[in-house]
Amino acid sequence: MQLITIDKDKCKKDGICIAECPFNILKENAGGVPEMIPGGDATCMRCGHCLAVCPSGALTLEGAAPAACEPVKKEWSMDAGAMEQLLKTRRSVRVYRDKPVSHEIAGRLMDMLRWAPTAKNLQPVHWTLVDDRTKIRTMAGMTIDWLRDSNMFPEMVSAWENDGEDMVLRGAPLLAIAHAHKDALNPQADCTIAMTTLELAASAMGIGGCWAGFFMGAAQQYGPLEAYLDLPEGHHVYAALMLGYPKFSYQRIPAREGEKVRWL
Numbered sequence: 724m725q726l727i728t729i730d731k732d733k734c735k736k737d738g739i740c741i742a743e744c745p746f747n748i749l750k751e752n753a754g755g756v757p758e759m760i761p762g763g764d765a766t767c768m769r770c771g772h773c774l775a776v777c778p779s780g781a782l783t784l785e786g787a788a789p790a791a792c793e794p795v796k797k798e799w800s801m802d803a804g805a806m807e808q809l810l811k812t813r814r815s816v817r818v819y820r821d822k823p824v825s826h827e828i829a830g831r832l833m834d835m836l837r838w839a840p841t842a843k844n845l846q847p848v849h850w851t852l853v854d855d856r857t858k859i860r861t862m863a864g865m866t867i868d869w870l871r872d873s874n875m876f877p878e879m880v881s882a883w884e885n886d887g888e889d890m891v892l893r894g895a896p897l898l899a900i901a902h903a904h905k906d907a908l909n910p911q912a913d914c915t916i917a918m919t920t921l922e923l924a925a926s927a928m929g930i931g932g933c934w935a936g937f938f939m940g941a942a943q944q945y946g947p948l949e950a951y952l953d954l955p956e957g958h959h960v961y962a963a964l965m966l967g968y969p970k971f972s973y974q975r976i977p978a979r980e981g982e983k984v985r986w987l
């Protein structure tokens with residue numbers, strides 16, 4: 724199959740796809756119609772910008788015709804105020820209602836995350852989702868074992884031992900773990916961006932998230948937890964997020980430090 728095909732009847736020869744291509748693999752032919760440069764196939768990162776940007780729907784990428792693509796819903800566009808509110812009101816939620824996050828909603832979130840940016844559009848992020856409370860508590864306990872062995876955060880260890888309190892995964896109904904092959908181009912950044920996107924998307928759907936830093940530390944360093952996770956060969960955990968419906972709602976936005984910005 725040809726990577727890029729142009730419908731010459733629809734193409735307005737406006738050069739927009741050529742200007743948009745990040746790797747300059749499109750150029751005008753003698754008739755002013757875009758065509759791929761020799762070897763462009765190997766350089767193309769399949770980002771789909773040429774297909775997405777074409778106003779006349781003249782460009783097909785890898786058999787995906789413009790008419791078959793999901794349209795941009797203008798009525799769903801978020802204005803800057805709504806975005807600012809989402810960013811400022813997202814909180815790390817640690818107290819959850821006793822209500823599971825359905826597989827349907829988790830699936831919808833996972834679907835959205837496929838559009839988070841990744842280095843060179845290589846899309847290396849994999850997800851492990853856990854909503855079995857016993858498994859979540861088992862992994863919290865393993866993290867406590869790691870903290871105890873490493874002489875870290877003794878107050879968390881004693882809260883677990885004396886009161887059974889889970890300060891690691893907070894009894895969250897759902898745990899999302901982002902992992903990728905360690906030899907991927909930029910697995911840490913890609914997983915972090917995907918997880919941040921998940922936290923924001925979940926927040927917009929009324930689901931609270933909280934980064935699970937202690938769990939991440941154990942999942943990266945503690946053999947028994949690594950074995951329990953049983954990730955694909957060569958994969959590392961780069962991000963983890965507790966998720967659940969918040970028990971409480973936030974009435975105001977807490978203060979933060981001023982911006983640390985300089986212009987150079």
Ligand SMILES: Cc1cc2nc3c(=O)[nH]c(=O)nc-3n(C[C@H](O)[C@H](O)[C@H](O)COP(=O)(O)O)c2cc1C
Nearest residue numbers: 813814815816817890891893933934935936937938
């Ligand atoms: C990388 C990272 C790891 C974190 N790990 C934990 C954690 O293990 N447990 C926890 O309760 N909160 C954790 N947090 C949440 C922070 O404590 C929280 O973002 C911060 O206190 C600010 O609160 P806010 O997110 O509600 O604005 C983590 C946040 C980040 C970014």
